[in-house]
Amino acid sequence: MTETGLLIDQVTITLAEREIVSLTRRVAPGNVLTVMGPSGAGKSTLLAYIGGFLDPVFRAEGRVLVDDVEVTALKPEDRHMGVLFQDPLLFPHMSVGGNLMFALPQAVRGRAARVARVAEALEGVGLAGLESRDPATLSGGQKARVALARVLTSSPRALLLDEPFSKLDADLRAQTRELVFSKARESGLPVLLVTHDEADAEAAGGDIVRVGA
C-alpha cells in the first residue's frame, strides 16, 4: 500500500559522537508536525537533514520519504520540498513576479500559461497585481506572503517551515500562519514546522514533538 505524506524514518543526527536529535514520525498530507524545543535542541538541524541541506559537520542516519519515495540521497532541489525560513529570502534583483516565475517548474510551458500561474499564485495569497513590485518596497507581512506564494508555485510535495513567523508582530503572525496552514491543507501538503512559539504549535493543530532537554 502506498503511504502518502512525509516519513521521517529512524533519523538520528550526531555531532562529534554526541546525539543531537533522533526521530521517527509520519506526517500525513495536509497535516502539520510541530517540532518544539529549547535553543540548540536540534530543530533546525533536523529540518536541514529532511530538506537535504545539512551541514556536513553532522553525521546523520535514517531515511526521508515523500509519498513513499525515498529522497534521502537526493539533492535539495530534487526533493521537491518547499522551505520557508525566518527571513523571506526573496531575490532582491528580481521583481515579485520574477521571484515567482523563477520558482515555477519548467513543465509549465508557454509565456501566457506561466504569467497566468504567477498571477494566480499572487492572488491566492491576497497580493493580486503586485507582479512588477520591487521586493524591497514590500512590508514584512507582504514579503512573507510572496515567499509563501513562491514556494507554492514550485509545486512542492511537502513544506518545511523553520520559524517562518517569528519576525512578524502578533496580529500579522496569526494571519500569516493561518494563511500558510490553510494553503497547506488545501494543497494536501504535509508540513514540518519548527518553532519556539506555543501559539504557532496550537494553530498548526497537529502533533507536537518536543526535542532536547
Ligand SMILES: Nc1ncnc2c1ncn2[C@@H]1O[C@H](COP(=O)(O)OP(=O)(O)OP(=O)(O)O)[C@@H](O)[C@H]1O
Ligand atoms: N554548522 C554547525 N557546526 C557545528 N555545530 C552546529 C552547526 N549548526 C548547529 N550546530 C550545533 O548543533 C546543535 C543544534 O543546533 P540547531 O540550530 O539545530 O538548534 P535549534 O533547536 O534549531 O536552535 P534555535 O532554536 O536556537 O534555532 C547546537 O548545539 C548547535 O550549536
